[in-house]
Amino acid sequence: xxxxxxxxxxxxxxxxxxxxxxxxxxxxxxxxxxxxxxxxxxxxxxxxxxxxxxxxxxxxxxxxxxxxxxxxxxxxxxxxxxxxxxxxxxxxxxxxxxxxxxxxxxxxxxxxxxxxxxxxxxxxxxxxxxxxxxxxxxxxxxxxxxxxxxxxxxxxxxxxxxxxxxxxxxxxxxxxxxxxxxxxxxxxxxxxxxxxxxxxxxxxxxxxxxxxxxxxxxxxxxxxxxxxxxxxxxxxxxxxxxxxxxxxxxxxxxxxxxxxxxxxxx
Amino acid sequence: xxxxxxxxxxxxxxxxxxxxxxxxxxxxxxxxxxxxxxxxxxxxxxxxxxxxxxxxxxxxxxxxxxxxxxxxxxxxxxxxxxxxxxxxxxxxxxxxxxxxxxxxxxxxxxxxxxxxxxxxxxxxxxxxxxxxxxxxxxxxxxxxxxxxxxxxxxxxxxxxxxxxxxxxxxxxxxxxxxxxxxxxxxxxxxxxxxxxxxxxxxxxxxxxxxxxxxxxxxxxxxxxxxxxxxxxxxxxxxxxxxxxxxxxxxxxxxxxxxxxxxxxxxxxxxxxxxxxxxxxxxxxxxxxxxxxxxxxxxxxxxxxxxxxxxxxxxxxxxxxxxxxxxxxxx
Ligand SMILES: Nc1ncnc2c1ncn2[C@@H]1O[C@H](COP(=O)(O)OP(=O)(O)OP(=O)(O)O)[C@@H](O)[C@H]1O
Ligand SMILES: [Mg+2]
Numbered sequence: 002x003x004x005x006x007x008x009x010x011x012x013x014x015x016x017x018x019x020x021x022x023x024x025x026x027x028x029x030x031x032x033x034x035x036x037x038x039x040x041x042x043x044x045x046x047x048x049x050x051x052x053x054x055x056x057x058x059x060x061x062x063x064x065x066x067x068x069x070x071x072x073x074x075x076x077x078x079x080x081x082x083x084x085x086x087x088x089x090x091x092x093x094x095x096x097x098x099x100x101x102x103x104x105x106x107x108x109x110x111x112x113x114x115x116x117x118x119x120x121x122x123x124x125x126x127x128x129x130x131x132x133x134x135x136x137x138x139x140x141x142x143x144x145x146x147x148x149x150x151x152x153x154x155x156x157x158x159x160x161x162x163x164x165x166x167x168x169x170x171x172x173x174x175x176x177x178x179x180x181x182x183x184x185x186x187x188x189x190x191x192x193x194x195x196x197x198x199x200x201x202x203x204x205x206x207x208x209x210x211x212x213x214x215x216x217x218x219x220x221x222x223x224x225x226x227x228x229x230x231x232x233x234x235x236x237x238x239x240x241x242x243x244x245x246x247x248x249x250x251x252x253x254x255x256x257x258x259x260x261x262x263x264x265x266x267x
Numbered sequence: 268x269x270x271x272x273x274x275x276x277x278x279x280x281x282x283x284x285x286x287x288x289x290x291x292x293x294x295x296x297x298x299x300x301x302x303x304x305x306x307x308x309x310x311x312x313x314x315x316x317x318x319x320x321x322x323x324x325x326x327x328x329x330x331x332x333x334x335x336x337x338x339x340x341x342x343x344x345x346x347x348x349x350x351x352x353x354x355x356x357x358x359x360x361x362x363x364x365x366x367x368x369x370x371x372x373x374x375x376x377x378x379x380x381x382x383x384x385x386x387x388x389x390x391x392x393x394x395x396x397x398x399x400x401x402x403x404x405x406x407x408x409x410x411x412x413x414x415x416x417x418x419x420x421x422x423x424x425x426x427x428x429x430x431x432x433x434x435x436x437x438x439x440x441x442x443x444x445x446x447x448x449x450x451x452x453x454x455x456x457x458x459x460x461x462x463x464x465x466x467x468x469x470x471x472x473x474x475x476x477x478x479x480x481x482x483x484x485x486x487x488x489x490x491x492x493x494x495x496x497x498x499x500x501x502x503x504x505x506x507x508x509x510x511x512x513x514x515x516x517x518x519x520x521x522x523x524x525x526x527x528x529x530x531x532x533x534x535x536x537x538x539x540x541x542x543x544x545x546x547x548x549x550x551x552x553x554x555x556x557x558x559x560x561x562x563x564x565x566x567x568x569x570x571x572x573x574x575x576x577x578x579x580x581x582x583x584x585x586x587x588x589x590x591x592x593x594x595x596x597x
Contacts, residue, residue: 004396008393008396011393012390012393012394015389015390015393016390019379019382019386019390022382022386023379023381023382026381026382027381099375100375100377102337102342102370102372102375103370103375103377105341105342105360106340106341106342106365106368106369106370107365107394107395108362108363108365108366108394108395108396109362109394114394260344263342263343263344263358
């Protein structure tokens with residue numbers, strides 16, 4: 002068990018190292034996309050600043066709170082985009098072109114191997130921008146920070162990452178079932194607009210969808226609410242439980258789909 | 268006799284595919300009315316393979332070779348029948364089992380394109396948990412056998428096809444598998460590289476006492492490497508035994524490829540054998556196996572030749588003969 006954990010841990014970092022080597026190989030590409038991602042982030046903050054400036058607050062979240070939310074979103078989005086977009090793209094194309102075959106002969110959990118095999122680094126600066134904005138906002142807004150609120154934030158930051166991972170992996174796994182599913186990898190990122198608004202923005206049936214059924218609205222809200230001291234334990238528990246359930250579902254669905262790929266169903 | 272390393276009993280693997288009627292109308296119709304059909308890729312095959320054997324697994328396109336190797340690798344679940352490799356049921360995909368075999372597909376590559384092959388080797392070392400000293404030892408042996416010491420630190424995309432294939436093989440064999448499934452490892456390579464790979468496969472078999480199943484469409488591969496051959500056709504086994512027996516019985520001819528310096532008449536060539544192709548300056552003759560060398564000599568004295576080659580008939584041609592004779596006896 003200890004050996005297995007060590008192997009999986011060290012493999013994770015080996016892939017990061019290989020990706021870094023590739024980055025150094027293709028620096029031009031890296032700088033270009035880094036520039037794009039920084040511009041996008043700045044534009045996003047600017048855009049929301051305009052909206053808040055006009056209205057003073059959004060769905061009961063004042064300017065400071067909105068900035069915490071946006072910073073959280075930026076940090077989550079930078080990480081999930083860096084990792085999952087590329088990982089899932091690779092995963093989907095390996096199903097279509099048959100490279101999946103090799104993965105399945107490896108003495109390692111295939112879902113793990115598929116999930117760590119690639120990433121990009123172009124969003125690292127974006128993550129840092131998010132973090133910097135967060136620190137500045139917390140200081141300027143004089144928001145009381147405790148060790149517990151920071152720990153809680155980090156914990157729920159991780160839950161959100163796991164949540165996004167699970168949903169995205171489940172969606173990508175549909176590639177096993179449909180001969181050619183173009184652009185399936187764009188489905189999850191297309192919901193990112195929903196992630197970055199406070200959950201109170203949504204009302205009625207939309208609220209039920211985005212906070213309960215497919216709670217994209219909780220992704221940034223939950224970690225932010227902890228920092229701001231306005232989190233509800235019920236929501237936190239629900240969100241955590243659902244995330245673990247989705248993660249479990251992703252592993253079951255993956256195994257089931259591999260069996261179909263292998264022709265068990267015939 | 269030793270225990271078999273690989274055993275198959277009445278293996279069947281059927282695929283369900285659907286047939287679409289041609290044209291747009293057919294496409295529309297298939298939305299609600301799909302005609303499913305069963306493809307019997309492997310249809311009741313049994314065999315056993317013993318430690319250290321190199322077995323040639325041959326058959327025409329679509330015969331079911333790759334499908335069988337995939338079942339043996341635990342990638343496909345059999346429709347029915349029993350499969351055992353190294354005492355494992357491949358389908359369980361146990362890590363213990365996976366660390367002891369390798370599936371090499373000539374058309375699939377695993378090396379990282381933009382990095383030196385060495386990086387992929389190190390990655391596989393971690394995935395297969397090969398200890399440092401064993402890794403170094405195996406790597407040294409493999410690099411020497413394939414003579415690639417100078418290229419493993421060059422980006423893979425800058426290597427030639429042959430060099431890349433050598434590195435692919437090393438990556439696949441670094442965990443020193445005891446069982447090897449080679450699916451057309453020499454496909455697309457030139458004659459010299461084919462020879463290099465054959466020698467390597469033979470050496471690997473001796474060095475690591477590995478059991479190997481090899482599929483190929485090149486007679487040269489099979490003839491040089493395999494004493495035993497299993498022939499399948501349309502998912503059924505039609506021969507299992509000494510390769511020499513097939514050659515003696517069904518490859519009665521050899522092929523002489525000539526390049527002529529001066530024009531000759533086809534009728535002049537026909538005195539020496541069956542002219543299969545004649546497109547000056549090239550000509551191809553079928554001649555009886557036993558007399559091939561002698562006839563080649565005669566041709567050399569009779570005509571002015573730029574080049575003459577004695578070649579084995581293609582595997583497909585041999586199998587066609589074998590298949591026909593099966594039908595006659597059946
Ligand atoms: N995943 C699949 N779904 C449906 N049919 C398949 C599938 N894989 C293989 N087949 C069919 O099964 C038969 C055997 O295929 P297989 O790939 O095993 O042949 P092969 O002997 O390896 O041929 P080749 O020499 O061309 O590589 C073929 O008719 C093929 O069309
Ligand atoms: Mg094949």
